[in-house]
Amino acid sequence: MPDDETQTPTLNRRETLNRGGAARTPAGPQAPRLPGAAEAPAPWLLRLIAVGLVLAALNLRPAITSLGALLEEVRDGLHMSGSVAGVLTSVPPLCFAVFGVMAPRLARRFGAGAVVCAGMAAIAAGLVIRPYIGSTAGFLAASALALMGIAVSNILMPVIVKRWFPDRVGTMTGLYSMALALGTALAAAVTVPLTSAMGGSWQSGLAVWAVLAALAVLPWIVLVRDRTPAPGTPAPDRSAPGQASRPADAPALRITRSRTAWGLACFFGLQATAAYITMGWMPQIFRDAGVSAGTAGVLLAVTMAMGVPLAFVIPRVAGRLKQQGPIVVVLGLCGLIGYGGLYLAPAAGAWVWAVLLGVANCAFPLALTMIGMRSRTGAGVVRLSAFAQSTGYLLSIPGPLLVGVLYQHSGGWGLPIALMAGLMIPQMVAGVLAGRDRTVEDEC
Numbered sequence: 001m002p003d004d005e006t007q008t009p010t011l012n013r014r015e016t017l018n019r020g021g022a023a024r025t026p027a028g029p030q031a032p033r034l035p036g037a038a039e040a041p042a043p044w045l046l047r048l049i050a051v052g053l054v055l056a057a058l059n060l061r062p063a064i065t066s067l068g069a070l071l072e073e074v075r076d077g078l079h080m081s082g083s084v085a086g087v088l089t090s091v092p093p094l095c096f097a098v099f100g101v102m103a104p105r106l107a108r109r110f111g112a113g114a115v116v117c118a119g120m121a122a123i124a125a126g127l128v129i130r131p132y133i134g135s136t137a138g139f140l141a142a143s144a145l146a147l148m149g150i151a152v153s154n155i156l157m158p159v160i161v162k163r164w165f166p167d168r169v170g171t172m173t174g175l176y177s178m179a180l181a182l183g184t185a186l187a188a189a190v191t192v193p194l195t196s197a198m199g200g201s202w203q204s205g206l207a208v209w210a211v212l213a214a215l216a217v218l219p220w221i222v223l224v225r226d227r228t229p230a231p232g233t234p235a236p237d238r239s240a241p242g243q244a245s246r247p248a249d250a251p252a253l254r255i256t257r258s259r260t261a262w263g264l265a266c267f268f269g270l271q272a273t274a275a276y277i278t279m280g281w282m283p284q285i286f287r288d289a290g291v292s293a294g295t296a297g298v299l300l301a302v303t304m305a306m307g308v309p310l311a312f313v314i315p316r317v318a319g320r321l322k323q324q325g326p327i328v329v330v331l332g333l334c335g336l337i338g339y340g341g342l343y344l345a346p347a348a349g350a351w352v353w354a355v356l357l358g359v360a361n362c363a364f365p366l367a368l369t370m371i372g373m374r375s376r377t378g379a380g381v382v383r384l385s386a387f388a389q390s391t392g393y394l395l396s397i398p399g400p401l402l403v404g405v406l407y408q409h410s411g412g413w414g415l416p417i418a419l420m421a422g423l424m425i426p427q428m429v430a431g432v433l434a435g436r437d438r439t440v441e442d443e444c
Contacts, residue, residue: 041164045222049164052219053157053172056116057179059123059216060154061279062187062209063146064092065304068279069191069297072287073202078136086404089280090397091140093272095147096154097393103155104386112156112163113223119156120220122149124213131203149213155389174312177365181307183212188283189301192294255387258443260374263433264367264388267328269395270427271363274335276400277420278303278357285413289346299354306358307365314362315369324370328363328431332424335360339421343414360424363431367392376439384440399423 067074067088075085106115126146130139157176165172187209195205255261282303283296291299318324338356341349371388375381403416410416 046164048219048222049160050172050175052116052216052223053160053176054179055212055216055219056120056153057157057176058183058186059120059209059213060150060157060180061184061304062212063123063127063143063150064276064279065184065188065300066191066206066209067143068281068283068300069188069293070195070202070205071280071284072293073195074139074206077202078139080136082404082408083401084136084404086401086407088140088143089276089400089404091143092147092150092276092279093393093396093400095144096151096272097390097397099148099151100155100393101386101390103152106152107156107159111223111225112159113220114225116153116156116160117217117220117224119149119151119153120213120216122146123153124210124217127210127213128207131206146213177311178308181304181311184279184307185301185305188279188304189298192297196294254444255383255440258440260434260436260438260443261384261387261440263430264370264374264384265391266395266430267363267370267427267434268367268388268392270392270423270430271361271367272392272396273399273423274420274427275361275364276396277403278361280400281403281407281416282354282357285342285346285417286350288413289350291347291350295350299350302351302354303358303361306355307362310359310362311365314366318366318369319373322437324366324373324435325432327366328435329428331360331363331366332428332431335424335427336421339417339424343417343421346413363427366431367434370434374434374439376441380439380441 071085071089074080075082080088103115110118123146126142126144126149130142130146133139133142158173161172161176191205191209194208195202198204198208279300283293283300286296286299287293314327318327321327334356338353338360341353341356346353367388371385372381375384399419403419406415406419407413
């Protein structure tokens with residue numbers, strides 16, 4: 001039964017209005033039910049899920065930005081070379097590409113809520129294990145565990161929003177995006193002070209973030225038994241076990257034939273490259289320029305915090321334009337100026353460069369907005385999103401690694417910063433291509 005279950009709350013409201021001209025309430029007491037049942041979910045359940053969304057979003061970046069703030073201490077403690085540290089900063093996009101692809105299949109089998117619950121548990125376990133495992137290989141493996149939880153949760157957050165809040169998608173997406181940016185900035189800003197307060201142990205400074213992840217597990221326990229299919233995914237055909245019916249609106253898209261899809265994938269990958277280089281290496285750039293560790297962490301927090309207000313503004317502006325190329329160019333120019341400042345005067349203008357790079361990093365919400373605008377159907381958006389994000393994360397893997405190699409072999413930040421600035425040019429080209437007023441259905 002394609003899509004009937006996923007649209008039940010909206011359809012029920014429409015049916016009651018169409019039949020009587022006003023909403024009718026069934027007689028008798030109403031027990032709270034999950035979506036997919038005949039009645040809308042209870043208000044307390046929706047409030048609990050909203051809290052769960054916020055807590056989950058807060059945990060989707062601290063594993064990365066807390067490490068960036070203490071990267072020098074971790075390198076010294078585990079005797080890492082610059083190249084190995086580059087591998088470490090490349091792990092997030094690798095995990096997002098590999099494990100993110102698994103998220104829709106896991107959601108169909110176990111339910112999106114159960115997968116997010118398991119994802120939060122994996123984040124907590126990885127964060128508490130990795131500082132104390134005592135080896136570089138173990139640190140990487142535990143980081144991968146936490147990042148696996150982030151990857152599947154990252155993919156399923158928009159699904160949860162559409163699933164439970166079909167008439168408030170914009171509001172809840174904004175809330176979730178704001179919480180994600182806030183968690184990113186918070187970990188960057190307070191990891192170093194927390195480490196100092198706990199005796200200067202970098203292990204404790206990294207492990208403390210497991211507490212927030214463990215707290216995020218609790219609201220999702222109520223959804224462990226929810227098996228309703230995610231929007232845009234085929235529901236199991238109960239008359240033919242082992243087979244799946246196809247959604248009625250699913251176009252026969254060959255997504256790889258679309259120039260727009262490839263433009264989006266390249267744009268997404270290049271902005272992800274810039275974001276993970278920034279989160280992994282920017283504090284070290286400032287520290288090598290003579291900025292204190294605490295201030296370097298705050299500068300990274302400023303960069304990440306720019307996403308809090310702009311995550312609301314940019315999608316709204318982009319949605320009103322037929323072509324998003326002008327926004328792409330403005331963000332790219334901010335990145336070029338920011339990298340130029342890091343090259344010429346990293347310490348003198350540190351706060352200005354942090355703000356400009358924060359604006360440039362807001363290409364992420366723009367990319368998500370364009371994914372939604374470049375297809376005419378829900379199923380098309382799902383396919384385009386899966387292609388653009390998985391391909392984009394794969395494309396972003398070499399960037400942080402290459403920065404680490406260049407840093408080690410050149411002995412400074414000149415070449416790495418030149419690489420970062422150079423990548424902004426193809427990012428702008430790909431973004432302009434992806435921002436044209438057309439849909440992938442026109443090209444497939």
